Amino acid sequence: xxxxxxxxxTLVMMTACASVSPESAALNAKVSVGIQRYxxxxxxxxIAAWEKSQxxxxxxxxxxxxxxxxxxxxxxxxxxxxxxxxxxxPTAEDELTITxxxxxxxxxxxxxxxxxxxxxxxxxxxxxxxxxxxxxxVTRHLQSNIAVEQQQxxxxxxxxxxxxxxxxxxxxxxKTFTDFMSRIDPQ
Amino acid sequence: MPTxxxxxxxxxxxxxxxxxxxxxxxxxxxxxxxxxxxxxxxSDAELKDLEKLRKTMNxxxxxxxxxxxxxxNANVLTTxxxxxxxxxx
Numbered sequence: 001x002x003x004x005x006x007x008x009x010t011l012v013m014m015t016a017c018a019s020v021s022p023e024s025a026a027l028n029a030k031v032s033v034g035i036q037r038y039x040x041x042x043x044x045x046x047i048a049a050w051e052k053s054q055x056x057x058x059x060x061x062x063x064x065x066x067x068x069x070x071x072x073x074x075x076x077x078x079x080x081x082x083x084x085x086x087x088x089x090p091t092a093e094d095e096l097t098i099t100x101x102x103x104x105x106x107x108x109x110x111x112x113x114x115x116x117x118x119x120x121x122x123x124x125x126x127x128x129x130x131x132x133x134x135x136x137x138v139t140r141h142l143q144s145n146i147a148v149e150q151q152q153x154x155x156x157x158x159x160x161x162x163x164x165x166x167x168x169x170x171x172x173x174x175k176t177f178t179d180f181m182s183r184i185d186p187q
Numbered sequence: 188m189p190t191x192x193x194x195x196x197x198x199x200x201x202x203x204x205x206x207x208x209x210x211x212x213x214x215x216x217x218x219x220x221x222x223x224x225x226x227x228x229x230s231d232a233e234l235k236d237l238e239k240l241r242k243t244m245n246x247x248x249x250x251x252x253x254x255x256x257x258x259x260n261a262n263v264l265t266t267x268x269x270x271x272x273x274x275x276x
Contacts, residue, residue, distance in 0.1 A: 073209060073210040104191060104200060127225075127227070148254045155262050155265065159265070
């Protein structure tokens, strides 16, 4: 009888606690997935679109830039040879030099675009990772609350089994007890 | 990131040559790449506040994990005790 009384009191004392829905942790974990998808499906394509626009702009401008650079190069060579630009016939070495200059220009431009893309990608990844890490901590916290509740529930059911109370009746007993306590101490 | 000058040097272009220098000059800064500046998600002050909240919450998580373990131990103990006193046959 004493054991049953102790068990019954234990049961009543431990039932009043806030409830955390098991779905809350699962839902919160989905937020991390959403953040990652936002980064992958929205931010990264925007960065890729910017990169594409820069490379297209370069390709569009290249012929004009080549013409200007070549004209300046030839004008200098012609002047050095004592000729006019229109009469000067560029040598194979001249053509090779201007090609190398354009190649170097193209590579430098490519590097600048790639560096900008890498920088933007890193910034976006860092932001996403920060949010995901914070959210994962919230998920872990919710999971830990749920774990406490589940263990308490198991304990309640064990005690209820010992006392001989059906699981559905536990809430009634708790309500009666808390009502009684609130009448004694309304605070 | 190699610069235009470094790429020229790598390709063996003599930039002391007046004609080459003139061509290079016309290309330098011809196509500036201005990457859009991404704004930070959180300011430094906000990050500090978040770290404090995060620590408090993680302490709570640790405490909960200890509680869950304690309840699990209590479950094992209760089963043993119940068996011992004959509530579970």
